[in-house]
Amino acid sequence: MAMVLNNIEKLIEKYNNAETTLKEEAQLKAYFLSDDVAPHLEHYKPMFQYFSHSKQERYTKDVPLKTKKTKLYQWISVAAVAVLMLGLIVPKVLGPSEQELRDQEIAMATYEQTMEAFNLISLGLNKGKTQLTNLALVSENIEEGVGQANRLGEFNTITNKILKNK
Amino acid sequence: MKQADFVNIVMPFKDKVFRLAKRLLVSREEAEDATQEILLKLWKNNKKIEDYKNVEAFSMTMTKNFCLDRLKSKQAQNLKIVHNNYTDGNTSLQKQVEAKDSVDWVSKIMEDLPEQQKIIVQLRDIEEYDFAEIAKMLDMNETAIRVNLSRARKTIREKLTNTHGYGIK
Numbered sequence: 001m002a003m004v005l006n007n008i009e010k011l012i013e014k015y016n017n018a019e020t021t022l023k024e025e026a027q028l029k030a031y032f033l034s035d036d037v038a039p040h041l042e043h044y045k046p047m048f049q050y051f052s053h054s055k056q057e058r059y060t061k062d063v064p065l066k067t068k069k070t071k072l073y074q075w076i077s078v079a080a081v082a083v084l085m086l087g088l089i090v091p092k093v094l095g096p097s098e099q100e101l102r103d104q105e106i107a108m109a110t111y112e113q114t115m116e117a118f119n120l121i122s123l124g125l126n127k128g129k130t131q132l133t134n135l136a137l138v139s140e141n142i143e144e145g146v147g148q149a150n151r152l153g154e155f156n157t158i159t160n161k162i163l164k165n166k
Numbered sequence: 167m168k169q170a171d172f173v174n175i176v177m178p179f180k181d182k183v184f185r186l187a188k189r190l191l192v193s194r195e196e197a198e199d200a201t202q203e204i205l206l207k208l209w210k211n212n213k214k215i216e217d218y219k220n221v222e223a224f225s226m227t228m229t230k231n232f233c234l235d236r237l238k239s240k241q242a243q244n245l246k247i248v249h250n251n252y253t254d255g256n257t258s259l260q261k262q263v264e265a266k267d268s269v270d271w272v273s274k275i276m277e278d279l280p281e282q283q284k285i286i287v288q289l290r291d292i293e294e295y296d297f298a299e300i301a302k303m304l305d306m307n308e309t310a311i312r313v314n315l316s317r318a319r320k321t322i323r324e325k326l327t328n329t330h331g332y333g334i335k
Contacts, residue, residue, distance in 0.1 A: 015319065016316065016319050016320055016323060017312075017316050018311075018312040018313070018315040018316035018319065019312070022294055022296055025291070025294070026294075043323070043326045043327050044323070044326070045268075046267075046268035046269045046271065046272050046326060047272050047322055047323070047326060049269050049272075050269045050272035050273060050276075051291045051292050053269060054185065054273075054292050055185070055292050055293070057181070057184070057185050057188070058181050058184070059180050059181050059183070059184035059198065059201050061198050061201070061202065063173050063176060063177075063180065063205055064202045064205060064206055065169055065172065065173070065205070065206065065209045
């Protein structure tokens with residue numbers, strides 16, 4: 001018993017200097033967890049009790065991988081179904097009502113009328129275009145006319161001079 | 167890697183991850199959250215895990231880093247409100263009164279240790295890793311680990327010797 005105690009005292013000294021091996025530390029643990037600890041070493045007891053007590057603690061929750069994955073898959077399928085339903089329901093619910101169909105017909109009629117009107121205008125424009133070329137011809141003629149008129153003017157001054165000289 | 171394979175790899179040390187997280191974060195719920203997130207991170211990196219020889223050491227390092235980051239961001243949030251400097255002298259006395267028994271008191275003493283020392287005591291005295299493994303996990307040399315461990319053990323002993331006189335049981 002005294003030998004054991006002597007040994008333990010040496011070991012605890014080494015222990016405090018962090019020089020014990022794992023094996024020696026196991027010896028210390030065994031000693032301090034037993035019932036016959038020498039009174040002058042008793043204050044070490046709670047420490048070793050606490051260490052072995054702490055090692056009993058367990059992580060009791062699940063390893064979370066599986067649940068998370070299936071949850072994700074579930075949500076993906078829910079989303080897929082939702083998209084499908086939207087695809088089916090939306091055109092029916094929000095699709096053309098009778099009012100809208102009527103509106104569409106009116107819009108179509110208006111469109112056709114408008115197109116007709118545009119066609120007429122464009123016909124007119126084409127006519128107008130030929131007339132424009134005519135106008136251009138006219139304007140050329142007018143310029144010629146202006147030129148002749150100028151010559152006429154010259155002719156006028158000349159005749160005036162002649163008349164003065166007379 | 168299949169999920170079943172992954173769970174088989176993780177099973178043997180998930181409790182150690184949880185206990186280290188709880189050592190640092192203190193609250194059980196926060197430690198559970200952290201463990202969940204760490205396991206998920208591991209699962210997302212499971213391609214990489216196949217390359218790591220020692221998944222357990224890798225996971226413990228990850229846990230340490232994860233929890234220290236958490237603490238840092240928590241501290242940043244609390245810094246404005248709490249003046250920690252004032253109460254230092256009184257916390258141990260207050261905690262001593264709160265402690266239900268001397269074993270509970272040890273856990274309170276551990277809470278007051280610097281983070282580095284907490285981690286080392288956790289890995290050595292509770293999880294019983296050898297120094298080479300701890301050195302790898304913490305990216306420290308063995309001497310530095312022994313120095314920190316010795317300091318922590320002596321602090322615990324001193325506080326226990328003091329209180330033993332007052333007869334907490």
